[in-house]
Structure formats: C-alpha cells, structure tokens
Amino acid sequence: MARPPDHHKRAALLAGVVTYIGENGLADLSLRPLAAALGTTSRMLIHYFGTKEELLVQALATQRPDFDAFFADVSDAAGLEARLRESWTAMTVGDDAVSTRILLQVIAIGPTQPGPFADFAEKALDTVIGALAAAMVRSGWSRGIATADATMISAGFRGLLSDRLITGDFERTELSAERLIGVVLGGMR
Template identity: 40%
Template sequence: MSSRGDKRADLLRRVVDHLAEHGIADLSLAPTAEKLGTSKRMLLYYFGSRDALIAEAIAASRPDIADLFRDVGDTDELERAAWQLWEAITRGRQQRPIRILFQVLSLAPTQPERYAALAANAVTAMVEPLVPVFRELGFGEAEARSRASLLISGLRGLCQDRIVTGDEERIEGAAGTLIRAATAVENRKE
C-alpha cells in the first residue's frame, strides 16, 4: 500500500503534466480534479488551495539550480553547467513543465494580487542558488548577483522566445552568446 506522501507525489506529477499542457489562467479545481481522476476535495486535502497547488507545481517543475551548479569549481565547469540548464529547459525533462513558470510570469503584471509574489518567489528560487557559485569563482557580491540574474533570466527569456517563434537556430546562437558573456572572467568587476 502506498503512503500519503507517495499518493501526493504522484498527484503532483500529474498536476504538473496537466498544467504544462492546459495552462493555469483558467484553472479551476473541480474540472482539473475530474481530468486527473480525483476530486476537488483531494486536491484541497493535499495542496490546501488553488494558489498553493500552482506554487507547488512550479517548485516541482523548475530545474534544481543548486544541484546543476553544485560541483562548479571554475568558469569552464560553470559554462558546462549553464549548457546543461539550457538543455534541460529546451530539450530535457524541464522542457514542458517550464511552461507553467512562463504562465505565472506572464500573468503577474496583469493579476499581481494573485501571481506577483508567486512569480517573484519562482525567480528568486532560481537566481539565488547561483549567486554563491559566482562568488566562489571570485566575483564580488554585486557582480555575482548580476551574472546569476543574467544567466537565469536570460536563458528563461530565450527559452520562451524559442517556444513562441520556433526559431531554434537563432535562439541556440543567442543562448551561446549569453552563456559565454555570463560566465566569462574578462572584465570581472570586484
């Protein structure tokens, strides 16, 4: 017999798949539950609310930046890890789920009461783990924050552009330019 945690984890995986395919803008718990083969009551039991469900779906579906960049010891390893992140969000296991994050980021400016804090937390959760990596490579605090933001937000924006335009060649080139710029040691500001 599976535990409550196993059932919840399985349901969360199904929720992530559902939201990546159908979006969050018109998300209503009862129809979502029906499509997932469960009940609104069970969604509320496991997640508490619609907004908490979306927050957990984002957390479960975003790349683990701390893990991807854990063993970075020099700028070559930093560049390799950045390419691994790019691969994950464009062709790997985060390819579909990252669309949930894009939806929240897109809704935050027009529905700030519902999505602004969620969007800000999602961005922070991806940028902050990268700041110490840049610091360890000798970048000062401000430059480490700037480069972490450039890398994460830049790749996210390029990924969204790739989804919208389908122009893989242009975007792949832009990703390379961005990764090289964000990881270069030349012109390092202390």
C-alpha cells in the same frame, strides 16, 4: 471524524497537476476540468490541498530544480560555462523542459496576480540568481558583478525560452543562448 489525506494519492495528484498544466497551461485553469482529467472531483482536490492556489503552488514546488546543488561544484569559468550550457539544454529539450514551461507561465502571471504565484515566482528567481551568483563568486567574480551577471543570464535565458516557445525558432534561440553565455563569461576572462 475526517479521514486523513493519503500521502501517496496526494503525490500522484500533484504529478497529474503538473502534467495537466504542462499540456493545458496555467491561465484560466479551472478545478472541475482539472479534477476530471485526474479522475477525481474538485471537492477532493480541495480536501487534499485547501485551495486551488495552494494546489498549484504545491504542484509547482515539486518541479523546482535544486539550483544550489546544480551549481555547487562549480569553481572556475570553464566549469561555469559547461554548467550553463547543461542548464540550457535541460530547460529546452531535457528533463526540465516541462517544468520550465510551467515556471515561465508562473513568472508571467506573478506581476499581475499578487499572492501565491507572485511569491513562488519571486522565490524561484531568487534561488536561480543566488545559486548562479554564488558559483560566479567561487569562479572569481566580485559579489556585485556576480549578482548582476547572474541576473542577466537568468533574464536572458527566460527571454530566449519564451521566444523559442512562441516562435519555434530553435536555431536562432540556440545561437543566442551560446552568445549570451559567451558575452557574460567573456567579460570575466
């Protein structure tokens, strides 16, 4: 009879997978080197998670910030502006920086690899845009404009984050993020 998976070990493996992806990237990820870095075997990873894709999706899910909670108390333009700046900082130099790099990789892979990555990327984008649009509606935007503006901010942030990671130009991307927030919120004021 098979031994049931150890949930503490499983959680530790997921955390290790996130660290590994953050340092080595997601493209061309192979189970053997990943398992060796985690101090286990590829067979044990399959035992705990079933497939490589399921392992990666579960690891990524541990990194998804709770955007609904993050924007829940926003109900005016000033609060929205402050929260967007806070979000940008968290994604670039704060607690969410590694998660953001990983999410950008999944979003880049999603359109070319249907399946778990595409599903994960779509759900992540829907969650971000939905939470931000809801905060915008509470702050006075119409539903349609809120969804369009939330999409613009989400896409703009993703582009600027990719730009920053590729070029290392912190000053330009920081100014651009400020301008993006100002332009979008300025249309409401």
